[in-house]
Amino acid sequence: MAYKILGKDHTPPDIEAKVTGRARYAEDFRADGMVFVKLLSSPMPHARVTNIDTSKAKKVPGFIAVLDASELKPSKGGAAHEILSNNPAFVGQPILAVAAETEQAAADAVEAIELDLEPLPFVIDPLDSLKPGGPNAIVGGNVANRRGVDFQEIKWSGKDFALAGEDRLPMGKTPIDWQFGDLEAKFKESALVLEESFVSSAHAHHALEPRSAAAYWENGKVHVWGSTQSSSFAVPSLAGYLGMKPQDVVLISEFCGGGFGGKGYSYPVMAIPALMSKKLGGRPVMMRISRAEEYYNGSARAGFQGWVKVGFGADGRVKAIDAFVVQDNGSTGGFWDFQNFGDASSVVFQPEAMRYRGIPVLTNTPPKGPQRGPGENQTANIMEPLMTKAALKLGLDPLQLRMVNSPGGGGEGAKIGAKQTPITSAYLKDALAQGAKLFNYEERRKNGPQRIGNKIRAVGIGQCYHSAGAKGFDGLVRITTDGVLHIHTGVGNLGTYSYMDTSKVAAEILGYDWNRCVIERGGSPANMPWNLGQFGSNTSFTMTRTNYVAATAAKDLLLDIAAQSLGGSPNDYELANETVVAKAGGKSMSFAECAKKAIELGGKYDGHTLDEDLNPMTKASATAVAGTGLVAAAKDKLPLGGTVAGLAAAFIEIELDTETGRVEVVDYLGIPDVGTVLHPKGLAAQVRSAAVMGFGAAGTERLVYDPEYGRPGVRGLYQAKPPSYLDVPANIGASYVEGAIDPHNPVGAKGMGEPVMGAASSAYLDAITVALDGHVFNRVPVVADMIINHLNNQPQSHKPLQVNCQ
């Protein structure tokens, strides 16, 4: 379908402020009488606070107040992520907050507090906690996850560990265990079976903007300047931390300096300024989070220790997968990355039979949260090099093996997960085919890895999946009496500009000139509808639907108003050039005139009467703008017949220095399956930025802990090692699958922000396997010293299943 606005490049309305420095992030705000908060955090990985003496702190000039855990609502216990804690379970967990007239005085007062801690047993390696008598990260339990796994204690038997030995994953009882198909039969009929234990390191989000926040109270409402990648979705969770109703929370979130999943919803430290402000009678409070605090209290991608067995037919078809994942869950509820291993493997490789087992184990490390492709990207990083290893053993081209398995051609018959339910669309095979052509794969691959002096050139392939959409959220649009379309959005400003891209659908449906549209965004003051969080891949699919239904509702109102004003029935009219015109010709009414008429009519026309099934947030927002024009709010009740499959493929050429272990990316192409392209430049930026992030995840980034002290060794960007612009090629290729469309989205669109990262990282790792003649490290990231040790026939520094080490 030809679109007037979709698929075209537009300048996001906030970009000028970003590039000129006028954009104001949470810590840029100041207010008269503002006070400053600093945190006293745990120096130990697990402890109990036995005494807090603030007498000296109170004598520090400028000291105002202390807020500690005893003043907050009682913890739910278990693995709950507490705002302030007297039972800290990771280094850097906030114990109390100090407010002072200046930030320096607050820091001085924090230093003057005498804190007594009783050290408790701690654990940073999940397997240590699973051993009989192993330490628990939280008193009373060692296993929990926010999705489907209650706080509990699980210990494996000594026999479980003895059977495995030191180099193979022990496999005891797990809370998650599912299977489809006849696994045993499929392994028996396999021509090749690979069985590997693996480690995928945890690594930080390290958003450029730390999670600073500020707050004040006014007329019973709390106003919070927060750093969040979601706007409307962040409000209920923040209200929950504050023990308030969502309608009493005013969240200002106009800009966000990076989230990568770590700021998808609100988080505990965001609540601290609001709680301190309440204690101080509403006085404005600013809390600036340092880079080190961001590493402690930000979140991190969960690490995996795992085992996988894959059976292949002689043609490369994946017959069976048996997978087992132990997740480093941190000390809180974490995220369900480990469960996504099962889904992702089942989608990308479409195995004929599969078993998946997983267990999330609590450790005394920073909270783990979703990071771009949570679980799916770790899956790709482990599985893709195995595909190439299998291909080389079977005498197949690695691309050929993938083409045999990957879902494509729309995804007819493709299934996902334990229950083998359908997916909405899939063009992964098409991505491989089109990408191979664009990347000139056959020519590059023809002679295998090329040795040039001390370097090896090799080509790799990556693939990845992420669930990419939902239904049931709301849209809100408004036409004011000047005829301008106002598109209200609760999508956050993550940096992907999808708040704009999804808003374009409303303009498209109503036939607007994009220059006469205003996006109302930036948090509660923009009167947001209830939108899904800005979870990368999900936004495009989900909020194109909400804007579609809201614009369609507006269209119906416009036709209705014209019929009432000009005679006839709504079916006698159509929209053209921001005017309602009679199909028979002659009569017309501009949108501006319709808006005036809507106010005159009131009721459902100007927002005074709303559908009952709208979310309370949408109702409140629509009510706030009621009477300002034609107001249309609608809930997305469009059908959704399966899991939305965000998919991506990637091709890479690397140059591996056999002497220094350095891997240089020579060329790269990311090619996602996105259905209809909403914004070509935005899409290309996502593909490129995901590639940079993927290269870091594959080659340099990891969390490191001293196992004796539980001390984190990464608390700065230079230690965390995300790639710099000098570490990536100047030109990173970005494309998309031509001819793809998702039939479950009214404009055929779906997201891809997350799988393009996993495709990039897995392609990077796959190319290393190609360069090293099929050697698979089974560990992510593959750092220089691992390559050096391998090529010099030296043992690796780490044991095969060791985690959080260098």
Next chain:
Amino acid sequence: MTDMMHAFELIQPQTLDEASDLLKKHKEDAWVIAGGKDSLDWFKDRVKRPEIVLDIAQIKELHGISDQGDHIAIGAMTTLTEIAESALIKEAFPALASAASRIASPQIRNVGTIGGNICQDTRCSYYRDGFPCYRAGGNTCYANTPTAMNREHTLFEAKRCVAVTPSDAAPVLSVLDAEMVIARGGKVRSVKAAEFFVGPEIDIERMTAVERDKGDLLVQIKIPKTWAGSKQYFEKAADRQAWDFALVNVAMAAKVASDGTIEKLQIACGAVQCTPRRLSNVEDLVVGEKPSDDLGVLIERVASQGAKPLNYNHFKIPLMGKLARRAVGSLSA
């Protein structure tokens, strides 16, 4: 963790004499700040908290690169970008220009100085995190335990502390026989590179001959023209191409006869011990030889002899050998 510096008195002397007087007066209470890229981290973490901070950026004689006939003088406050882009340095000492261009990141190089680079403290993450180790005045080394994370630490000359020199410029200055000019109480002295960089066996709480408690101030680096125009080499192996410290780096200066025979050669590695490590085994091996594959094999064999790897850094042994081989191999190009 605070990201909030303690309160201190900032003094910005305009002349060297003024700075010397202030250092003489305040001694260990004063802290000299050059580009600030090392100092401000310490202050923000409140691990170091001097009462007086001397910002020496205003002292004109500490800036600039000049040809002094028999040597080239580089003011301690000369930025790394200025060195990397200096035609004089690029012509006479290309290894130094190359090293300067690989230090930190382009942004840091614009404010980071050569004096700050060679005087910066070690990057041992335990020490930086405020652990009370030997170097911090305590009685143990946390980076050298059976389970410590020490990928970036020493192969040689541990002596209670296993931290390494973080400077990319240091091994270059070592092979170029540079001298560091240090002012103290109105007098100046020159210290050869071999004595300037100090290991834990001499003083575990400092890494250079600059003694804060005695009011020392590094003012200039003099590089004799002994090696000007010689064949030089610098390479840094690191995880990233910017904003990273070396896993191992190598610097070399050599004089080669017209038939390709190596007449004279000095080579050093950084990030393998507390000071730049001269590879005397390699120097002894290659003088009188012509670069060849056979020679390369021997270089690899001897470059890291005597290494005592820790838990996570035995990869540095072959890496040292390869880098040394590459350096000498560059002479045949």
